[in-house]
Amino acid sequence: MTSHELTTIGFDADDTLWQNEQFFRLTEKRFAGLLAEHGEADHVSARLLEAERRNLAVYGFGIKGFTLSMIETAIEVSGGRVPGSVVAEILAAGREMLSHPIEPLPHARETVEKLAGAYRLVLITKGDLFDQERKLAQSGLGDLFDAVEIVSDKSAATYARVFSRHGDGPGKSMMVGNSLKSDVVPAIEAGGWGVHVPHELTWVLEHVEAPTAAPRFRQIADLGQLPALIEGIVTAG
Known part of the structure; x- marks a missing residue:
């Protein structure tokens, strides 16, 4: 894979970029x-x-x-x-x-800042519109994203639509998040990469088995490992 084949990176918000x-x-x-x-x-x-x-x-x-x-x-x-x-x-x-203050997770800002400019960054989050907008504004990360999508749910169709609208389609995109069910599995089903960043607290309704057999599945311990992972994927191609 050459560098231009991965052009867009989607990030989940809650429990990926900040505590929720x-x-x-x-x-x-x-x-x-x-x-x-x-x-x-x-x-x-x-x-x-x-x-x-x-x-x-x-x-x-x-x-x-x-x-x-x-x-x-x-x-x-x-x-x-x-x-x-x-x-x-x-x-x-x-x-x-x-009204609770936002608490960014370790490595969130530095990682997003490092990737901004090199890739199209899209924040893809589900939940209440007003609350998600509030949290993004308080996080101070909003200006680093090229687009923000607040969706009612996350499915393969959602990622296909979002990555086609803001990128070059799901095949050249990656989704990063703490939920296997919402962030990783459907992104892979849409044809993209799915990177799991486990959080110690994940809602029980978000639990599914990890798609370990999927070629485009990856897992990292924290967001600080993401830039190196992406570099490895790009270089390997």
């Missing part, structure tokens, strides 16, 4: 505490996950859908007896999540 899942876990723990008289924490969390799974097609991904799922779960596990004060606490927890 840890705030959901902390809020879930707080939520379980609010409903302690109605069930053990594991039971409350399991019911919440069921609600989230049901509601994804309606609310999509993000904090607002998570907050609505918490309220729904509170009503269910309490048999409709959850007091208004608890609902108010749940809403307050959701608002706090929506």
Whole structure:
């Protein structure tokens, strides 16, 4: 592969460039505490996950859908007896999540800066439009990307469309992210490279088996290893 055959690199945002899942876990723990008289924490969390799974097609991904799922779960596990004060606490927890400062992950800025200019960089993230725009603005990384796509979900068709719009098609593109299900597998299915950067906290609904047999699958320990990986791919061609 010659250098011009890899022209576009897509980056996931949440838990790839900055912390995200840890705030959901902390809020879930707080939520379980609010409903302690109605069930053990594991039971409350399991019911919440069921609600989230049901509601994804309606609310999509993000904090607002998570907050609505918490309220729904509170009503269910309490048999409709959850007091208004608890609902108010749940809403307050959701608002706090929506205003939490951004914490970039190690090597995020230096890696994006190193690749900017040499490749077309596209931020591809799913979730609530306002919240994702807020996080990108606070991260200070926005100006380094040639394009930003905030999508409702990530599929092979999504990557084919995005990489054709902002690059030279998925065959000359790479997607980098912490989720095998959303960032890696569908990008490979679309014909691109998929680079997995594991995060210690990944939502259970994002878990799938790694496509280890796929020729275009790669895994790195952190974003700091990405430039060398890309150089190796380019040089090998």
